[in-house]
């Protein structure tokens with residue numbers, strides 16, 4: 001199909017709407033409804049269009065042959081060259097140059113009210129990795145909507161691993177569907193960059209904490225969660241819900257990424273939303289400073305010492321009106337709250353034979369009931385009763401599995 005298409009037609013990625021009439025067929029796709037597309041263009045006889053930005057359900061599915069053609073990555077070249085000529089850095093254009101891009105699954109069952117993805121009731125198989133994999137590109141990124149809801153997720157991960165290329169799921173993974181098995185397999189993959197999940201609703205806090213605990217049992221890798229803000233409301237309740245989620249994520253050594261729903265623009269607290277996002281979405285600040293310290297640092301750099309910068313003004317304004325919320329959250333520091341930073345395991349994923357023997361000895365005492373709760377806690381915090389090591393020992397048959405809770409300390 002690919003070679004036939006190449007020989008039969010000339011293809012180009014158009015960078016503007018000029019001269020559309022000279023093409024036999026123009027395919028136009030629009031993802032977001034806030035992107036305005038000229039109606040006159042949509043009425044042109046040679047223009048075929050679709051996407052959730054135009055049709056609530058995305059419109060008609062593309063023909064099978066189109067969906068399952070290997071992407072022609074050279075289509076990006078004119079755009080990339082133009083941007084490089086304009087002085088943009090190559091790293092900014094890396095998505096177009098370094099990645100094979102595709103979907104292995106499509107669809108999602110959740111139908112979140114703010115999401116355009118409502119066409120399907122479940123996650124279904126879409127394509128094998130080989131269909132869009134270009135061996136000349138060093139990385140793979142995936143647009144799957146809700147990969148962890150796909151029953152055959154393990155097979156897809158095996159296909160991805162076989163390429164030898166680091167990969168990443170760009171849309172975020174559904175942490176609510178995390179299991180021990182998924183966490184174990186995913187954490188051992190050649191993953192590219194941070195793992196990304198989502199924590200959209202504060203009502204899910206209990207479930208998300210449970211799942212983060214599962215995740216952190218297996219993975220100490222960089223982990224971010226999208227935090228939706230200004231969606232349910234744009235008042236102090238929403239601000240508090242954002243901070244509750246930030247505090248929860250800090251605890252599990254995860255970085256929040258604040259997503260602002262567009263209604264934040266109409267809120268009295270607009271500057272606060274902006275500055276919470278500036279703080280969280282730049283991990284170099286988030287990892288080192290509390291929200292108060294971040295705002296104070298902004299004020300220190302503020303040129304006019306007679307006035308307040310927007311960050312400091314927004315923080316002090318909120319604090320004067322809602323001191324209880326501010327007292328709870330404005331001084332939290334990632335390094336002090338993170339469990340991994342306080343009790344992390346330096347030998348994670350690569351325990352030596354000596355370490356495993358040490359662990360076996362303590363785990364055997366724990367499994368036989370010789371350790372009381374206090375001793376078990378002491379051993380856990382002293383990193384002599386490591387959960388992952390315990391599991392590896394059990395898998396290897398060195399440690400009897402009968403009735404041993406693998407998270408004896410944290411969950412009770």
Ligand code: SF4
Nearest residue numbers: 108110111112115117
């Ligand atoms: S879980 Fe994600 S993909 Fe699924 S409906 Fe919600 S936001 Fe959309």
